Amino acid sequence: MQYCFVEGSFADLARDLAEYLHITAEVEPLLEANSKDEVLKKLVTASAGLNSYPEKEFTAAYNLLVYLVMQSPNVNMFLPRMCGNLSNTKSFSSANGTGLALNVLTTIFNLLSADNEVRFDVFQAILKNVKGTISFETLRPQLKKLDQWVEEWDLDEEEQRKLFALIVAVADDAGEATESYQYTLKSLRTFPSAEVSSPDAQELSLKALKAALLSPTHFDFHDLTSLPTIQALSDSHPEYSELLEIFSEKELEDYNDFRDENEEWLEKQDLDNSTLHRKMRLLTLASVAASTNSKELEYKRIAKALQIPVEDVEMWVIDVIRAKLIEGKMSQQKQLFLVHRTTYRVFGEKQWREVATRLDQWRTSLRDVKGVINRERQQAEAQKEREMHDMERKVAGAGMGSGRRMGGRDNMVEMGTD
Template sequence: MPGATINGPQPQLLFVDGSFEDLSREMAEYLKSDEAKQLLSEEKAAPKEEVLSKLVAASSALSTVPEKEFTAASNLMIHLAMQSSDPKKLLPTLCSNLAKPLINSPVHGAALALNALVTVFNLLESNDPVRARVLMEILKFLKVHGLFDGLRTYLDKLPEWIVSWGIDTALERKIYEEVAEVALESGEETIAYEFILKALRTFDGEGTSSEEAQRLSLRALKMAILSNTHFLFQDLRAIPTVQALSDSQPVYSQLLDIFAEQDLEDYNDFNDEHKGWVEEQKLDAEKLHRKMRLLTFASLAATTPSREVEYAKITKALQIPQEEIETWAIDVIRAGLVEGKLSQQRQMFLVHKVTYRVFGQKQYQELATRVDHWRSTLQNVLVVLQQEQANAKAAKAREAQELERKLANVNVGGQEGGRRRQQQRERTDNDD
């Protein structure tokens, strides 16, 4: 967050000197709160909580103060509010007022206001459940001002914080949904979807069929099928609240099943069965159709034991002319669903790697078929290698035998020549 950091408890963040009465009078004068000034002017000391209530109510005036005075004034107001015996009654209103646009600071106003909100958060003990309420105000502020990047580094800490606060599941769910809203506002669809799923997982028992659970489930479903990057739906279908859509939203549930594990032909049948429904629901028909083609391509690649998909099968499954195969092959590879390449000469798409959309009994059978195919291929290769090895061994033996024969002939010839030369020498000696 620009100029602000969410940390653990920091009791010394504010350095304010003076008694409660003196500081309250100063704040009342600054905010021009007649009600607070009236209470503080009475001879008998007014109850602290009543004074604080009036000051917090008047704190909306902080949005009109000069830019250079805002930080000091907001820090003093925060310090006073923290003197309450029950700050949680005051902090939601104070945070709401601190989050208002600063009229005199159009450039730096958002950063200044966020600093004030984060100061409130950091002054609270790390396990104080009031922190959850303050965080909600911070999240709303971040959404309005499109400051999601400031929250990104703290998302991993959020589950730990929520556990330490001991808040109820309803508030936990609201926090997750608000984080999703902030992410979505900044175009972070993947993170938004992740936190919607976190919110859905907070429902249990009869709550899975509640109106709120079904609302969130339907929202998650729409986000998933319309996403340009989300192609696997098993995580979504495993959530009980989403499973309950089969009763509350049977058509949406049917559509989810198609995107999870069926193909383009099934999607076209769905559209024929529910004519005009996609348009009525304001879903992007073109985007859905394109996504189903990519998913169908992935399924086709996954169910081919030989890892070679004929062009004819692609054109039939995707319902496209052959000249578009290259475009769709590029798109399915970019989507991360398949790795492979086209062989124009063989009119094949050669699959190197594929992502399974689902992995159940059917997929295990397909994998078993593929393993059997590979085993058969390897056995054939082994037979060929063994035969070649035997042939090489026999050839080597023949070569060795031939060499031995030649060597034997050389030795015999050498001995015969020696005898002849000896006889010639003997005849020569006799003549002499």
């Protein structure tokens, strides 16, 4: 946060700034009439000229203007105009004009209370200044607080969409594809049901869908298929809708059929076939791994599904593991991929059936294990019981034999005495 350290009465400071802006004749009568807000209107309007001033003079003059404006009980009356002046970056004479404007706007933003609705205007001005610069990293920490600010500013859906669109534009300029995609989705969620097929909604939907399809790291399309605006593409853009369905739940063979039928359309839409084809192979391998019940996937089966030579299988397995779609271990000797974990691309009736089958298999296995354990326990108990009986018999036999021997000795002694 930046602070403004200024001394002097409002009138004296306003006179100084008015003189600097060459509007003393307009401001002096208003000061004499103690019309502070009218004075501020004149100063804020004239402040547009500060953009052409040298860097040191610009900063000092704007610090003074911010200080004066913040003294007004009607501060929100002046800030939108100031934001507009500071957003006109083309009018700056300094090469560092954007940075100067951002400093002033950040100061204003931080001086306002969290629930001040004008904070929204100030933040939009900050976004406009960041756009086209390399300053996205300075914006990133602020985006973590955006959801909270949107709630505090009580923005309606249209205002939210406007804000998200600005962030998308800033992210696009900075080459931040992930942030651009995420805020495009946020924008799509603001469309009411009556507008999901509107031109703006369809344009944004296509932008998001193309970004997801061509992204080398985006493999889960549920975030798109669940959006009403994306679902509306089935009527207006059936090819895109079909392509999304293929990447959501189908396999390489389905994509190849689509490509053969829509090769010109793909080229016209700038949808690179090699990029799509590679991603489809990775998704297909994930599906094949998820559908195997034995957890042992033969190289031959992988090669057939991906339409590749067997010797290329390990390369694709490594790629799909790097994409975090599956986890497992390769056995070159056995020509097997041992699946440890996999992610379902879509979870529907087919997947529930697979889960049910596996649960039945596990239940059967557990029942078999339980049976083996019970038999072993019964055998152990029977063996223990036999051993106890044997020991009891031996002890009993040993006792009887000892009594007979002692009796014989006594008889011998008695006979010897007579």
